[in-house]
Amino acid sequence: MLGFACDVVHDGVEALAALKNTAYGFLITDCHMPNMTGYELARRVRADEQGGSRRLPILGIIASTVPEELKKCHDAGMDDCLIKPTRLATLRDRLNRWWLTENPTSQIETPARQQQASNEADDDRLDLDAMAQLWGSEATVKALLDAFVSSFRDDLVALRNLLDHGTVEHLREWHHRVVGAASVLHYAPLLDALETYRRDLQTKSSAQRRSDGLALIARCEQLLETIEAQGAAIV
Template identity: 60%
Template sequence: GLPSVAPRSAGMPRVAEGATVPPDRERAIASGRLILVAEDHPVNQELIRHQLALLGFACDVTNDGVEALAALEQISYGCLITDCHMPNLSGYELARRIREREQGGARHLPILGITANTAPEDLKLCCDAGMDDCLVKPTRLATLRDYLSRWFGADSARQTAPVETVSVPPVSGPDARGAPEPFVPVDLGHMTQLWGSESTVKALLDSFVSSVREDVRALAPLLERIEIERLREWHHRVAGAASVLQYPPLLNALEDYRRDITVKAPERLRSDGLVLASKCNAMLDGIEEQAALLA
């Protein structure tokens, strides 16, 4: 959905295709354009940080609503982009507390919520909490640009053209039984069109592999003593990161494990969880090989 040739604003330096000039943070503060991001997962943090840079915005990133509230006490931000579901303090509660603080004053901080849920009742929760707009994960670069343009003017979000990506042949990884299983590559061309540049895709894949490997390691202790709610929380976290890539093999494997999670016996949840961990590690190995070719 992005133009094949990116327009260049007057006075804006020309950069190589796919390169990103980091916005100046102090200048962004002075002009009221510094954006605060509240997001708990490193993959989503990496994606939105790169997307904002491509659009010409500087940002500060916090890990939850508690950190975001503390940051808002120190700096005057031009906009808040918050995940709706976070530990410690959710995006909904964060928005409500900000609106309570603003009562009786002239200040109104634009708040954009981000949610993986598209049900009308979930989107209504964003409005009820005091958010101005709601984005659906994973957010395309063009969509983010359009939403920010509502608050910063139509010409303030710089448009960036997608670049060509490297074609990567399939690589093999072991399945849960030890037999080789073809690896289905991530569609790098599609990702570049969505996220805005090959450098963004490279950074996103590196962050994805690193953070999801930690999540997979965190599954083992959860399988020793089965607690359904903790497994659900783990699944929500990993599925949220996987949805950014829109990678069907991983999403399907996670959904297979989630299905009927409340009625499966603990022994079945444990054995299926070990199989899932093995599948995830094999996919991450393949994605890591793909990302290495983008260096």
């Protein structure tokens, strides 16, 4: 949609293999992947570049603006970060920045700058027109919303079980997975609710995690009803 040809692979191992066979202009990688994380992928790419004259621009994709995540991207050798959800306009701006600049300096953004960009990009309503443009038709958007609501309700059932029997790591894994799915909608209220629950998850007591988790479930169920209603309104 932005005019760039691209190859998509499943994880860091496949990405590293593809990089050995093709001279790409950019590498865009999720930071949390199975088999090989985006951080390890970036470190391997930088190690392979040692002694050469070419530096591949690497853009990491993360779901959180916490300074530790941004520092991990920088320390791994990434040049820039994109925070989920990322709009096409933001992606175009970042790609053009690296495309037009021969020797750019690192553009890892601070949480404040990322939050400002997020606030400018997000709205309290689903942008159905933009989704139709992205996904091809209103019928496709309706099907996507129906599938998302059904799947997310299953995720909330899973969360309820984790609140009783899961560990903090299980909750973090659940959060990362559902944020990735929710980012497709660019729906700020849902993403804000998920981010609020994630904050200080490690330091909360088990009772507080459960209480906050139940509040999150109630909030998400309310938002899912809103999403469902907007989907039902599509003729």
